[in-house]
Amino acid sequence: MSGGIAAYKSVSLARLLTQAGAQVDVVLTRAALEFVGAITFEAVTGRQALAEIFEPGHALDHIRLAREADVVVVAPATADLMARAAHGHADDLLTASLLATSSTVLFVPAMNDHMWAHPQTVRNVAHLRELGYKVLDPDDGPLAVGEGSGPGRMPEPETIFAHVGRILEADSTLRGRRIIVTTGATREPVDPVRFLSNHSTGKMGAAVAAAAWRRGADVTLIAGHTDVDLPAGPRVIRADTTAAMAAAVSEEIRSADALVMAAAPADFTVKDASATKLKREGGASALDLVETADILKAVSAGRKRGSVIVGFALETGDATTRGAEKLRAKNLDMIVVNDQTEAGAGFGGDTNRVTLLTRDGKREDLPLMLKTELAEQLLDRIGAMLNGS
Ligand code: CTP
Numbered sequence: 001m002s003g004g005i006a007a008y009k010s011v012s013l014a015r016l017l018t019q020a021g022a023q024v025d026v027v028l029t030r031a032a033l034e035f036v037g038a039i040t041f042e043a044v045t046g047r048q049a050l051a052e053i054f055e056p057g058h059a060l061d062h063i064r065l066a067r068e069a070d071v072v073v074v075a076p077a078t079a080d081l082m083a084r085a086a087h088g089h090a091d092d093l094l095t096a097s098l099l100a101t102s103s104t105v106l107f108v109p110a111m112n113d114h115m116w117a118h119p120q121t122v123r124n125v126a127h128l129r130e131l132g133y134k135v136l137d138p139d140d141g142p143l144a145v146g147e148g149s150g151p152g153r154m155p156e157p158e159t160i161f162a163h164v165g166r167i168l169e170a171d172s173t174l175r176g177r178r179i180i181v182t183t184g185a186t187r188e189p190v191d192p193v194r195f196l197s198n199h200s201t202g203k204m205g206a207a208v209a210a211a212a213w214r215r216g217a218d219v220t221l222i223a224g225h226t227d228v229d230l231p232a233g234p235r236v237i238r239a240d241t242t243a244a245m246a247a248a249v250s251e252e253i254r255s256a257d258a259l260v261m262a263a264a265p266a267d268f269t270v271k272d273a274s275a276t277k278l279k280r281e282g283g284a285s286a287l288d289l290v291e292t293a294d295i296l297k298a299v300s301a302g303r304k305r306g307s308v309i310v311g312f313a314l315e316t317g318d319a320t321t322r323g324a325e326k327l328r329a330k331n332l333d334m335i336v337v338n339d340q341t342e343a344g345a346g347f348g349g350d351t352n353r354v355t356l357l358t359r360d361g362k363r364e365d366l367p368l369m370l371k372t373e374l375a376e377q378l379l380d381r382i383g384a385m386l387n388g389s
Contacts, residue, residue, distance in 0.1 A: 002074065002081035002094065003031025005144050006110035006154035010075050011036065013157040015044045017164065023047065025065055027094045029081065053093040062093055066100035071167050074098075076110035076154050077135075079121050085133075086124040104167050107135045108160055112143060113150030136163060159232040165214040166233065173383030175216030180256045181209040181234070182249065182263035182295075184224035186242045190287065191274040198264050199347040202226025204312075205262035207375035209234045212260075215379060220256075222248045224263055242266050242292035253299045258308040258382050261296050264347070268292060296330040308385045310378065313337045314346055320355055320363070327357050333385060334358045336378065344368050356381070 001010050010026075017024045026041040026049040038049035050061055066072075074081065074094070081094070085107070090096040098105060107128060115121060116138060125135050139153040154160075183205020187195035202223060209221040210231035219234035222245060230236055237252075239245035242265040253259060268289040296311050303309060311332045313323040316339065323337030337355045340346035345353040345368075353368040356378075366377060 001026065001032040001036075002029045002076060002078040003034055004076040004078045004110045004154070005035065006076040007032055007035035009154055009157050011040055011044055013073075013075060013160050014041055016157055016161045018045050020161075025050065025069070027051070027065065027097060029092055029094050031078070031080075050093055053096060062096040062100050065093075066097045066103075069097075069101055069103045071164055072098065072101055072103055072105045073108065073160065073164055074105065075108035075160055077107040079109075079111045079115045079118070079124075082107060082109065082124045082128060082135075083120065086127045086131075105133045106160075106163060106167065107133060108154055109135065109138045109152070110154030111138070111152050112147060113152040116150075116152040134163075134167070136160070156232070158229075162210070162214065162232040166216060169214040169216075171215035171379075171383060173215075173387050174212060174379065177217045177257040177386060178255055179209075179212045179217045179219050179258045179260065179382075180222065180249065180252045181205050181212065181219060181260045182222045182224075182239075182245060182265075183209065184226035184263055186224040186245055186263070186265045186292075187240055188242065188266045188269040188292070189273045190270050191276065191278045193277050196266055196268060196270065196287075196289075197225065198266065200224075200226075200264035201348050202228050202230075202263075203348075203350065204352065204371050204374070205260070206231055207372045208260050208262060208378060211372070211375040211379055215383075220252055222252070222263070224265070242269065242295070246293045246295045246298065249295050250298060250302055253302045253307075254304065256304060256307055257386055258310070259299060259303075260310045260378065260382070262312055264314070265295055266292060294330070296332065300331045306386075308333045308382050310334045310336065310382065315339050316341050320357070323355065324357055327359065332359065334378075334381065336374075 014024050024045040028051045041049035084095050090099045138151050139155050140151045141153040142149045184202035185197045185200040187197045189195050206228050209219050213219040213233035221234040222237045222239050237248045239248050269292050271288040271290045309332050313326045315322045319337045319339040323335050327335040335357050338345045344351040354366050356364040
C-alpha cells in the first residue's frame with residue numbers, strides 16, 4: 001500500500017482475501033502509515049504488517065516477501081509510487097519488494113483525476129504496462145471531499161478481489177473463451193406497476209459468470225431481475241423481459257464459445273398489457289397469456305460450430321426424465337437438472353443438488369453442494385467439452 005486516502009478500502013480488501021483463505025502480508029510505505037495503522041492490518045490478516053526496510057532482524061524481508069508471494073497487489077497505488085516503480089527505485093520495503101519479485105504485480109491506481117490525467121502519470125502507467133505489470137483503470141466517481149468527480153477513484157475492494165482471483169485461477173481450458181451466462185428472472189408486464197415472474201434469485205448464474213471470469217474467460221452476463229449483486233469482471237447486459245433476453249442472447253451467441261442458460265425466463269407474457277394501472281373495481285378477472293419465445297431452442301440456428309450449450313431444468317418431481325426430454329428438445333450439450341421439491345435444491349438457497357445429463361447419454365448425480373462449488377464443477381466440464389475431451 002502506498003499513501004492515499006483510498007487506503008481505508010484496502011482494509012476490506014485484506015479481509016476479503018484473508019476470508020477466502022489467502023495468507024496476506026501487508027507492506028506499507030511511510031506515507032500509507034499516515035492514513036492507516038499497521039495494527040489494523042495485523043488484526044484483519046493475523047500476520048505482521050511491515051513498513052520498515054532498515055530495521056534490525058528485517059534486513060531480508062523484501063527478498064522473502066518477493067519470493068513467497070503468488071501475487072502482489074499495490075492498492076492504493078499513488079502517482080508517486082507508480083513513478084518510483086516505473087523507474088526501478090528500491091528505497092523502501094515496498095519498492096524493493098517490487099524489484100525482487102518475479103510474481104504477477106497488479107497496480108490499483110488511486111489519485112486525483114488531474115494527477116491521473118497528467119502526462120507524467122500517463123507515461124509511467126504505459127511504461128509499467130510495457131514492463132509486464134498489470135495496471136487497473138481507476139473508477140470514474142466521487143473523489144476526496146470537495147474534489148468533485150472523475151477518473152481516479154480506487155476500484156471497490158470486491159473488484160480488486162475479483163482481479164486477484166483472475167490472476168491466481170487462470171485456467172488454460174477457458175482462457176480467452178467467450179462465455180455467455182444468463183441469470184435471474186425476467187418480468188412480463190401486466191400493467192405499468194405489475195408483472196408476472198418467478199422466484200429465481202440469480203445466484204447460480206452469478207456464480208458461474210464470476211468463476212468463468214476468474215478462470216480467464218471473456219464473460220458476458222445477461223441478467224434479468226436478481227436478488228444478488230452481480231459479480232465484478234463480466235460485461236453485464238440487462239434484460240427485463242424474455243423478449244429482451246432472447247434478443248441479447250441471439251446477438252451474443254454468434255461469437256460465443258459457450259452459453260450457460262441459468263436464467264429463468266418467464267414462459268408467458270400478457271397479451272396486450274395495459275398501458276394504465278388496472279383498477280380493482282371492474283378490473284380483470286382473467287389475463288390473456290401468450291407463450292414467450294424459447295430462447296434455448298432458438299440458439300441452435302445462430303451458434304458457432306463447436307460451441308457448448310448448457311441449459312438448466314428446474315422440475316417438481318420426475319426431474320431426470322423431464323430433464324432428458326428438455327436436453328433433446330432444446331438440442332443441448334448438457335442439462336443441469338434440479339428439483340425444487342428437494343431440500344437444499346432449486347431457486348433461492350445457496351446450495352443445489354443436481355444431476356448432469358449430457359448429449360452423449362451420460363448421467364452424473366452430484367452431491368448437495370454450494371452453488372459456487374457447482375459453478376466450478378460445471379466449468380470443469382465445459383472446459384473439457386470445449387477442448388474435445
Ligand atoms: N428457457 C429458455 N427460454 C424460455 C424458458 C426457459 O431458454 N422462454 C431455458 C431456461 O433458461 C433453462 C431451460 O430453458 O435453461 C429449461 O427451462 P425450464 O423452465 O425448466 O423449461 P421450459 O422449457 O420453460 O419448460 P417447462 O416450464 O414447461 O418445464
